[in-house]
Amino acid sequence: MDLLRLATAGSVDDGKSTLIGRMLYDSKSIFTDQLEAIERTSRDRGDDYTDLALLTDGLRAEREQGITIDVAYRYFATPKRKFIVADTPGHIQYTRNMVTGASTADVGIVLADARKGLIEQSRRHAFLVSLLQVPHLVLAVNKMDLVDWSEEVYESIRAEFVEFASKLQISDLTVIPMSALKGDNVVERSANMPWYQGAPLLHHLENVHIASDRNLVDVRFPVQYVIRPHQNLNQDYRGYAGQVAGGVLKTGDEVVVLPSGLGTRIAGIETADGPVEEAFAPMSVVLRLEDDLDVSRGDMICRPNNRPSVSQDIDAMVCWMGDSPLVPGRKLAIKHTTRTARTLVKELQYELNINTLHRNQEAVDLRLNEIGRVRLRTTSPLMADEYGRNRATGGFVLIDEATNATVGAGMIVGAD
Amino acid sequence: MKPVAGEEKNPMGRTAHSPRYSLSHLKTLEAEAIFIIREVAAELERPALMFSGGKDSIVMLELARRAFAPARIPFPVLHIDTGHNFDEVLEHRDREVKRLGLTLVVGSVQEAIDRGVVREEPNGSRNRIQTAVLLETAEKHGFTALLGGARRDEEKARAKERVFSFRDEFGQWDPKSQRPEVWGLYNTRVHVGESIRVFPISNWTELDIWSYIEQENIEVPSLYYSHRRPVFRRNGMLFAVHSFCQPRPSEEVFEADVRYRTMGDATLTAAVPSTAATPTQVREEVAGTRLTERGATRGDDQVSEAAMEDRKKEGYF
Numbered sequence: 001m002d003l004l005r006l007a008t009a010g011s012v013d014d015g016k017s018t019l020i021g022r023m024l025y026d027s028k029s030i031f032t033d034q035l036e037a038i039e040r041t042s043r044d045r046g047d048d049y050t051d052l053a054l055l056t057d058g059l060r061a062e063r064e065q066g067i068t069i070d071v072a073y074r075y076f077a078t079p080k081r082k083f084i085v086a087d088t089p090g091h092i093q094y095t096r097n098m099v100t101g102a103s104t105a106d107v108g109i110v111l112a113d114a115r116k117g118l119i120e121q122s123r124r125h126a127f128l129v130s131l132l133q134v135p136h137l138v139l140a141v142n143k144m145d146l147v148d149w150s151e152e153v154y155e156s157i158r159a160e161f162v163e164f165a166s167k168l169q170i171s172d173l174t175v176i177p178m179s180a181l182k183g184d185n186v187v188e189r190s191a192n193m194p195w196y197q198g199a200p201l202l203h204h205l206e207n208v209h210i211a212s213d214r215n216l217v218d219v220r221f222p223v224q225y226v227i228r229p230h231q232n233l234n235q236d237y238r239g240y241a242g243q244v245a246g247g248v249l250k251t252g253d254e255v256v257v258l259p260s261g262l263g264t265r266i267a268g269i270e271t272a273d274g275p276v277e278e279a280f281a282p283m284s285v286v287l288r289l290e291d292d293l294d295v296s297r298g299d300m301i302c303r304p305n306n307r308p309s310v311s312q313d314i315d316a317m318v319c320w321m322g323d324s325p326l327v328p329g330r331k332l333a334i335k336h337t338t339r340t341a342r343t344l345v346k347e348l349q350y351e352l353n354i355n356t357l358h359r360n361q362e363a364v365d366l367r368l369n370e371i372g373r374v375r376l377r378t379t380s381p382l383m384a385d386e387y388g389r390n391r392a393t394g395g396f397v398l399i400d401e402a403t404n405a406t407v408g409a410g411m412i413v414g415a416d
Numbered sequence: 417m418k419p420v421a422g423e424e425k426n427p428m429g430r431t432a433h434s435p436r437y438s439l440s441h442l443k444t445l446e447a448e449a450i451f452i453i454r455e456v457a458a459e460l461e462r463p464a465l466m467f468s469g470g471k472d473s474i475v476m477l478e479l480a481r482r483a484f485a486p487a488r489i490p491f492p493v494l495h496i497d498t499g500h501n502f503d504e505v506l507e508h509r510d511r512e513v514k515r516l517g518l519t520l521v522v523g524s525v526q527e528a529i530d531r532g533v534v535r536e537e538p539n540g541s542r543n544r545i546q547t548a549v550l551l552e553t554a555e556k557h558g559f560t561a562l563l564g565g566a567r568r569d570e571e572k573a574r575a576k577e578r579v580f581s582f583r584d585e586f587g588q589w590d591p592k593s594q595r596p597e598v599w600g601l602y603n604t605r606v607h608v609g610e611s612i613r614v615f616p617i618s619n620w621t622e623l624d625i626w627s628y629i630e631q632e633n634i635e636v637p638s639l640y641y642s643h644r645r646p647v648f649r650r651n652g653m654l655f656a657v658h659s660f661c662q663p664r665p666s667e668e669v670f671e672a673d674v675r676y677r678t679m680g681d682a683t684l685t686a687a688v689p690s691t692a693a694t695p696t697q698v699r700e701e702v703a704g705t706r707l708t709e710r711g712a713t714r715g716d717d718q719v720s721e722a723a724m725e726d727r728k729k730e731g732y733f
Contacts, residue, residue, distance in 0.1 A: 003441035032706040070594065072575045073568045075621045082441040084619055100596045211438050225454040229487035237486060243451045243600070248437065272482035280437050284450040284483070297458055321596050335601050338458070395599045404605040409598040 001077070004210060007086045007105035007134065009098045009125045014111040015142045019180035020074060020087055021052025023202060026187035029076035030055065071097050080206040090121055095354065095369035096321040098125065099409050102132040103395065106210045109138045109201075114147045114177070118160050120355050126161070127354055130168035131317065131371070131411070133388055135213040137165070138174045140201065145179040149192040167357070169388070172208075176201050214281050215390050219247030219255070220308065221301040222337035222383075222393070227286055239270060239286035240295055245337065245392035246385075247303070249279045249287070257293055258300045258383045259310050264291040281392070298339035300383035300393075308383045308393060311415035314343075314376040317352075317387075318366065322400060322407030325365035326374070332407065336382045336396035343398070347375040373413065387411035442628050446479065449616035451600060452579060453483040456561055456614050457490050459604040463561040463614075464494040464521065464554070467512075469505035470679035471636050472565030474512070475625055476617060478634055480563070481516060492519035494562065496550045498542040499526035500660045500682040504637040523553030540660075541684045551587045554611065561604075561612045569621040570709070579618050585609040622677075622709050626702050630695035639676045642693045647672050653686035677702075677709045 008016055024030045038054040045051075074085040086101030088094060090111075102108055108129035112122045122139075129137050139161050147153045154177040165173055176185055177196050184190035185200040199207070224242040229235075249255075249266060256263045267288040269279045279285045287301065295301075302308065320326050326345060334343040351363035351372040366372045387394030398408030439447065456463050465480055467473045480489045493513060513520045525542050528534045533552065534545040554562060568575045578594050580602050595603055606612055617625075629636060647654045647670065648663040654674055655661050660683045663669055674687035675698070692698040 001441050002438055003444045031708045033708055070576050070591065073619065074575065075569045075619070077621075077623070082624070096596050100598050103598045104600075214437075216437055224451070225458045227484060227487050231487070234486050239486075241454055241483070243447060270485075272485045280439075282444060282447050283439065284447040284454070286485075333605075335603065338455075391599065395601065397596075397598055397601045397603060399603050399605060404603070404607060406595045406598070406603045409596065 001080065001082060002210070003082050003084065004107065004205060004208075005084045005086070005105045006107050006109065006205065007088065007098075007101040007129075008109045008111070009088050009090045009101070009128070014090065014113055014121075015180045016087070016090065016111050017055070018052050019109075019111065019140065019142065019178075019186065019201075020085060021055045022180045022183055022186045023085075024055060024074060024076050025052060026183060027076050027078055027202065071101050078202070078206055083205065090125065092121075092124065092354075093369060095124075095128070095371075096319060096409075098128050099132060099319045099321075102129055102134050103391070103409065105129075105132070105134045106213060107136040107138060107205060107208060108132075108134040109140055111140050111142050112157060112161070114141050114143045114150075114153055114157065117157050118164070122161075123164060124354050126165060126170070127168060127357065130165075130170050133169070133391060133411075135210065136172045136174070136208050137170050138176060138201065138204065140180075141175065141177045142180055144177045144184065144190075144193065145182050149177075149190075151193070151195045154193075154196075174198070174204055174208075176204065215246040216248055216280060217246070218306055218308075218385070218390060219249055219253075219301075219303045220245040220383075220385070220390065220393050221249060221287065222339070223257075223295055223297055223299045223301065224338045225297060226295070237288075238292070239288050240301070241284070241286045242338065243284045244279050244281045246281055246390050247306075249285075249301075251275075251277055254304055255289070255301050256304050256307065257289075257295050258302065258307065259381050260294070260299070262291075262293050263304060264289045264293055266290075298337075300337065300339075302383075308385045309415040310381045310383055312378045312381050313416055314378060314382060314384060314410075314412055315349075315414040316374060316376065316396070316410040316412050317371060318374050318398070318408045318410045319371045320366040320368060320408050322405060323368060324400075325367045326372075326408065327365045331401070333399040333401050334376070334378060334382075334396055334410075335399065336384070337393060339380070339382060341382065342379045342401075343376045344378075345374055346377050349373040349375065374410075376410075382415070384412050384415040386413065442624065442631060445617070445620055445624060446482070446628070448600075448619065449476075449479045450483040452602070452614065452616040453480050453563065455602055455604065456563060457484070460561040460606075460612065462558050463491045463563060464557070464559040465489070465491060465563040466550075466565070467493045467495050467509065468565075468679065469495070469501075469509045469637065470565070471625055471629065471640060472567065472617065474508075474634060474636055475620075475628060476563065476565040477512060477516070478632065479616065488517050491563075492521050492557075494521045494523070494553065494557075494559065496523045496546045496553065497525060498546050498681050499524065500542055502637070502639055502658075502676075502679065502682055504639050505679055508635075508637045521553065521557055523549045525549050528552070539684075541681050543681045543684065547587070554587075559611070560606060561614055563614045563616065565617055566613075566615045567620050567622070567625075568615075568618045577615070577618075579615055580604060581613045581615065582606070583611050583613060587611065623699070623702050626695065626699040630699050633695075637679070639679070641698065642673050642675045642690045644671055644673050645687075646670070647674060647687060650686075654689065655686050658682055 072087045088097045088101040110125040178185035187202045227239040267290045270286040350359040350361045385393040394412045396410045648667040675690040692701040
């Protein structure tokens with residue numbers, strides 16, 4: 001059984017919470033006491049039917065106001081896969097939450113209301129899924145029951161979306177007509193839409209091929225922690241712990257340590273289960289090296305003829321998450337893999353309107369939830385890959401050193 | 417930027433579809449948890465691992481052992497002792513601490529009651545008042561980060577809590593001002609006086625915990641497996657007759673095959689009827705259960721629908 005991370009974005013009106021509730025309910029991941037609690041609440045509020053959205057709206061304020069504040073995580077499993085759902089609210093003021101949810105997702109689900117067709121919000125969600133390089137996108141055309149299960153309605157939404165998606169970087173798109181409320185094409189195939197030949201959503205999620213989404217070519221091992229036992233038994237032991245960020249490491253491989261560039265070989269790869277011959281993402285392992293080099297947290301181990309850029313000048317798309325705006329000249333801390341440095345925002349090249357994709361080159365700042373392209377200068381070199389090639393070595397966060405808040409999420413476009 | 421595509425003839429690139437390079441969901445969760453635990457050790461000054469003796473904290477301790485092997489776990493273990501313990505749990509705690517060569521720090525709720533720092537609650541449960549003892553003990557020992565075994569599937573408020581969860585000077589959680597956690601890039605910075613709770617097994621479910629205990633052959637207290645004992649029924653739940661938990665005259669005592677799904681305050685933690693006597697049987701039972709573990713066994717979470725959210729805001733872990 002493997003693990004699939006899913007991100008959904010949408011507002012109450014899209015039926016997103018209903019969709020998630022439906023998946024949990026139909027996959028028997030909802031417990032009797034949870035169901036009884038929401039049935040009671042629905043009854044007390046005078047709802048006509050049990051509101052499955054109550055399953056996902058967890059905080060008191062959310063239930064009282066009928067809104068979703070934050071990213072919530074849900075879990076369900078089928079015999080084929082375990083699913084982690086990052087459930088995020090859809091309005092533009094929650095862009096940072098959507099970015100957070102999408103950052104680790106294998107599949108992004110964008111909802112559209114069949115009655116309304118593609119609205120600004122669906123396009124924005126699709127753009128964010130593409131910006132964060134979520135490998136698979138599903139457009140769920142929901143509320144088909146309210147348009148009489150019309151194939152024409154579905155077809156026109158599908159065609160319009162495919163046209164829009166061709167302008168984005170989306171490698172795998174699946175469009176599914178459904179009714180989350182009635183349960184059509186969520187877990188069970190719909191009897192109301194015999195014209196739809198594809199699989200229901202859950203079947204698609206169980207079978208979508210995600211193994212090749214990982215980068216197994218470019219060896220990247222950010223050193224996280226140096227293990228020195230200080231015990232009589234293992235006095236000379238020195239191991240470099242970390243999580244593989246890309247490629248396949250093998251015992252005996254020639255490697256270099258960046259930024260120093262010193263070379264050695266892998267003497268052994270260890271886990272608590274014993275030594276292993278190979279390690280690949282996302283394994284957490286300990287490497288032993290043949291030579292006694294000066295290696296510390298924040299260094300990157302890779303192959304001699306396949307290296308990331310080692311650079312202090314970084315071009316990146318940044319989603320701003322801070323309350324006070326990003327302006328050129330601002331100094332921040334930057335955390336990239338296991339390395340933390342300081343950075344100066346040298347230039348704001350443009351702000352990208354995430355509804356129209358228009359590039360505003362006149363922009364003087366980036367405000368909360370805005371996305372733009374910036375040029376950064378860092379105090380120490382980063383071992384950078386393009387985000388499109390490796391999400392783990394191409395992503396970074398920006399931290400306000402005065403408030404300690406995480407104020408930005410960046411995706412590296414280039415480094416020199 | 418000089419991208420690197422195709423520059424190296426890596427034989428592994430061609431076998432990307434091979435099942436050889438896929439990791440099971442349990443090993444993926446394990447790798448994530450180990451990464452988080454190492455991140456805490458690397459970036460935070462004085463962490464401690466909260467250990468209650470329950471199955472989640474036992475799995476946490478095992479993950480910490482794996483994160484630093486062959487070295488010892490580089491931080492102490494903190495136990496908030498409510499005084500309402502099951503003996504088996506304390507015995508297990510002491511055995512583990514000795515086996516792994518750890519330092520154990522105990523914060524005693526009984527002692528805090530004796531000193532008048534906290535007051536016993538009318539229902540006799542010490543689950544709520546242990547928060548004050550936790551905060552006091554952490555402060556006394558200068559712990560800036562507490563690793564805990566909370567899981568997001570346990571409860572609706574937890575589902576929205578970050579892996580690195582910040583607490584103000586009073587240990588309080590503010591759900592509306594949480595830091596975004598993007599990719600695996602955790603911002604661990606704290607101001608003086610603030611602290612962090614870190615939950616490396618946030619993404620595990622009860623079923624994952626039992627599958628892992630089964631797969632990795634991890635020892636848990638025998639109370640987690642079916643055993644026959646005298647019990648009585650209260651609020652629809654089965655309670656063991658215990659020195660802290662006596663039946664009222666109207667409550668009939670009878671023998672039953674039961675096991676514990678959680679190990680909380682012994683006065684309030686109920687047992688469930690079960691014949692599951694091995695990790696495999698328990699895993700199968702958990703996979704088929706229709707009640708959440710808290711709903712089935714915890715008197716304290718039934719107080720209100722937002723009980724956990726309210727307690728967390730007060731500083732409960």
